[in-house]
Amino acid sequence: MRLAFMGTPDFAVPSLAELIASGHDVVAVYSQPPKPKGRGQKLTPSPVHAFAETMGLPVFTPASMKASEAIEVFGSLDLDAACVVAYGQILKPSVLEAPRLGCFNLHGSLLPRWRGAAPIQRAIMAGDRQTGVQIMRMSEGLDEGPILLGEVMGIRPDDTAASLSDRMAHTGAALWPRALAAIERGGATPTEQTGEPTYARKITPAEARIDWSRPAAEVDAHIRGLSPFPGAWFEAPSAEGPVRIKALLSMLADGSATSGTVIDDRLTVACGSGAVRLLRVQREGRAAQSTDDMLRGFSLPAGAVLG
Structure with a gap:
């Protein structure tokens, strides 16, 4: 034809x-x-x-x-x-x-x-x-x-x-x-x-920010659905002020705390119900990397609160 x-x-x-x-x-x-x-x-x-x-x-x-x-x-x-x-x-x-x-x-x-x-x-x-x-x-x-x-x-x-x-x-x-x-x-x-x-509808930048108050299954689906572009993101605390980080891969995990709180040393984050573990991330201005690699140079200990 x-x-x-x-x-x-x-x-x-x-x-x-x-x-x-x-x-x-x-x-x-x-x-x-x-x-x-x-x-x-x-x-x-x-x-x-x-x-x-x-x-x-x-x-x-x-x-x-x-x-x-x-x-x-x-x-x-x-x-x-x-x-x-x-x-x-x-x-x-x-x-x-x-x-x-x-x-x-x-x-x-x-x-x-x-x-x-x-x-x-x-x-x-x-x-x-x-x-x-x-x-x-x-x-x-x-x-x-x-x-x-x-x-x-x-x-x-x-x-x-x-x-x-x-x-x-x-x-x-x-x-x-x-x-x-x-x-x-x-x-x-x-x-x-x-x-x-x-x-x-087309994905808008405004909806890419992670809402940690949602149930863990919804947060996980939000992260995976927006990976790699535009990338679901959150703000992490640092000595220089909030740092924007994209979450590119996650999985459901056990644990509970106030939503947005890091609950272990592997970047497991409490949600509105349940928790998600972030597996792959990308700091602003940096290449994508595993969470383990990022945590070697950027501390997010248990108790840190993500925005």
Whole structure:
């Protein structure tokens, strides 16, 4: 099939690789424009953009797919279908209807649960035990299209957003050849979404701060769901004043005290009920490290109160 691929982050790269390996003719790759990164603020292409260039594929990075010029170029590609994975832009009906067979999206949840921008993070943060990946026919509404193919996946007690995203990216990529084969032969049977939808709104910096007064299971899920980005954080006391520290991995632990109090020498912290042990952390301006390594140079003894 003659395809366009539309995606931006690391999550989308395995899908593009699978489409190429399956022998499809990917005639255009769309990705978000390069962004300034690092100390020098050098313009850096997205992971999908960079991978597409290594594969010799033409890359388009319009600032907006709503612009008439971008829509015209897309319509001129004479596509059979477009495959979309975490592209990061809303597509107008004129774009969705341009390919002969339509536009199809790989989404990281069991729709209609967690429609929207941050389904993987929100599923972990909510304490969900399972999630999934689904390919749907795109419609004008936000993640409202009918489902063509999907696979249910478990969420492990030690999953972070990063580890779950990695598994979902590869499981989802493997669905594309089957879905496109069914679409091409006219054998795809879309299933309308059923049930009450929930929405995975974008993660905001304000909600990243850890609230130690919540139950330990909720604090643990909050930490893992925001790891590695943007990272759940707290303030720790020091002689120079409060130090911001990100918690990147945690586990449930035994113990009780006033919420936010460190209760042992392994950085186990009391919550509203129960406790969590922090396993991996990142001090402001430092690299991520194990809690044991941090405690060798930054003291947080039992009795310290975290904010």
